[in-house]
Amino acid sequence: MRKYSLFFFFIIVTTLHAQFRNYSNEFLNIGVDAAAFGMSKSVVATTNDVNSLYWNPAGLVAISDYQGSLMHASYFAGIANYNYAAFAMPIDQKSAIGISIIRFGVDDILNTTELIDNQGNINYDRISLFSAADYAVNFGYARKVILDGLQFGINTKIVRRIIGEFASSWGFGFDAGIQFKRNQWHFGLMVRDITTTFNSWNINETAFEKIKNAIPDQNQELPETTEITKPKAQLGIARNFSIGRFFSLLTEIDLNVRFAQTNDLIATSFMSIDPSLGVQVAYEKFAFLRVGIGNIQQNTAFDGSKNIAIQPNFGLGFKYKGIQIDYALTNIGSVGNALYSNVFSIKFDYSFFRP
Numbered sequence: 295m296r297k298y299s300l301f302f303f304f305i306i307v308t309t310l311h312a313q314f315r316n317y318s319n320e321f322l323n324i325g326v327d328a329a330a331f332g333m334s335k336s337v338v339a340t341t342n343d344v345n346s347l348y349w350n351p352a353g354l355v356a357i358s359d360y361q362g363s364l365m366h367a368s369y370f371a372g373i374a375n376y377n378y379a380a381f382a383m384p385i386d387q388k389s390a391i392g393i394s395i396i397r398f399g400v401d402d403i404l405n406t407t408e409l410i411d412n413q414g415n416i417n418y419d420r421i422s423l424f425s426a427a428d429y430a431v432n433f434g435y436a437r438k439v440i441l442d443g444l445q446f447g448i449n450t451k452i453v454r455r456i457i458g459e460f461a462s463s464w465g466f467g468f469d470a471g472i473q474f475k476r477n478q479w480h481f482g483l484m485v486r487d488i489t490t491t492f493n494s495w496n497i498n499e500t501a502f503e504k505i506k507n508a509i510p511d512q513n514q515e516l517p518e519t520t521e522i523t524k525p526k527a528q529l530g531i532a533r534n535f536s537i538g539r540f541f542s543l544l545t546e547i548d549l550n551v552r553f554a555q556t557n558d559l560i561a562t563s564f565m566s567i568d569p570s571l572g573v574q575v576a577y578e579k580f581a582f583l584r585v586g587i588g589n590i591q592q593n594t595a596f597d598g599s600k601n602i603a604i605q606p607n608f609g610l611g612f613k614y615k616g617i618q619i620d621y622a623l624t625n626i627g628s629v630g631n632a633l634y635s636n637v638f639s640i641k642f643d644y645s646f647f648r649p
Contacts, residue, residue: 318523319453319465319491321398321428325349326365326378328639331622332609333572334586336546339473339482339530344382344641347392347434350471350484350528351447354382354390354436359645363394367637369625374400378639382434389437399427405458407501424458432469443475453493460501467491467523480532480546491523527551537575544574550588559590559602582611584622616646 327345330337338350344361346353365378375398382392401423408420436447453465468491471484497519532546550568552558558566570588589605609622618641625635 318493318521319428319430319455319487321376322396322430322451322453322486323526324376324398326380326394326396326639327363327641328365328609328620328622328637329574329582329584329611329618331624331637332584332586332607332611332620333546333574334570334588334605334607334624335550336530336532336548336570336572336586336588338471338484338528338548339480339532339546340544341482343643344380344392346436346447347380347382347394347432347449348378350473350482351392351434351436351449351469352445352471352473352482354392354434354447355384355388355438355445357382357384357390357643359384359643359648361644362642363639365637365639367635369635374398380432389435391436392432392434394432394434396430396432397427399425401425401427403458424460426457427455429454429456441474444472445474446470446472451491453491455493459498461495461497463493463495465491465493465523478534480530480534482528482530482532484528486526486528487523488525490525493521493523495519495521524553526553540578542576544576546572548572557591557593559592561592580613582609582613582620584609584611616643617641618643 325331325335326348330341330345330349341349341353342356343353344357344363346356360383361381363378363380367376368374369376377397378394380392380394382390384390403424403426405422405424409418410416431452432449434447434449436445438445447470449469451467451469453467454463455465456462467487468489469484469486470488471482474481528548528550530546530548532544535543535545537543548570550570552566553564554566555561555563556566558568560567568588568590570586572584572586575583586607587604588607591603592600593603594600605625607622607624609620611618611620620639620641622637623634624637
């Protein structure tokens with residue numbers, strides 16, 4: 295009992311001395327799986343494969359054998375690269391586990407902090423390269439419960455962030471989700487950073503001294519070394535429809551909730567809600583066409599006028615002999631005239647190769 299008391303005491307003390315961030319560990323909000331991107335990330339109620347580890351770990355219990363997934367995407371015209379790999383397997387008929395790793399990074403950044411020496415001489419040989427990379431490892435567990443159609447899941451995530459030799463951090467947090475299915479209806483709830491996620495930074499003070507005077511009267515003090523990521527929630531409802539003999543239709547509406555005031559369609563001082571809609575048409579579980587709308591934002595122009603911007607998404611998928619390849623035309627969440635990104639992912643299901 296004493297161990298748990300000390301643990302919770304540590305959490306409380308850290309919270310009091312840390313700084314809440316409305317936007318922290320944002321690379322974990324980008325998403326995974328081109329199929330989900332094609333539906334504008336409206337999958338929290340229906341996700342049921344290895345990628346459930348990210349979207350809603352409760353969906354892991356639907357897998358029947360080993361599954362693996364890979365994804366690569368480039369953002370900002372190829373400046374940043376996002377890579378994801380995951381593996382999941384059932385433990386028994388009622389539970390499953392999974393593990394995934396994410397890397398989001400910008401590489402080969404020019405370090406010009408030593409370009410000019412103390413005498414004002416420029417020496418291009420003093421330019422070096424560094425990377426700013428974020429990593430996350432997720433461990434997930436899911437289980438069916440007594441009520442038919444109800445299942446829950448939980449993720450433990452370890453976050454590692456590195457900014458060259460300037461700073462690095464370790465973070466730790468939990469996500470939790472539930473799903474419920476009744477006939478053709480699906481319901482889902484995913485809460486990210488349910489206990490808040492802590493990031494503890496280690497700042498290289500020697501490197502900081504080199505840049506603190508780059509802008510007069512700016513960056514004169516070391517930033518906070520501990521930050522806390524606020525919880526976020528995603529609530530979804532979906533339904534399956536049969537269309538003739540060969541086709542089926544899946545529709546899902548999600549509400550993405552942040553406990554902060556943003557430019558989302560519904561915004562208050564307590565929370566903001568961004569609704570999204572995804573539709574998938576499947577042909578005999580072989581070919582998939584997906585469309586979605588999301589990231590609905592209220593924008594204010596320079597003249598004070600307001601408008602609403604909507605991000606459309608589009609996707610295709612093909613599944614053959616246990617291998618599924620998906621493509622999505624989407625972006626990282628920008629609106630207006632943002633550059634769109636091409637996202638590809640592949641999923642392997644070993645159950646097809648079983649005798």
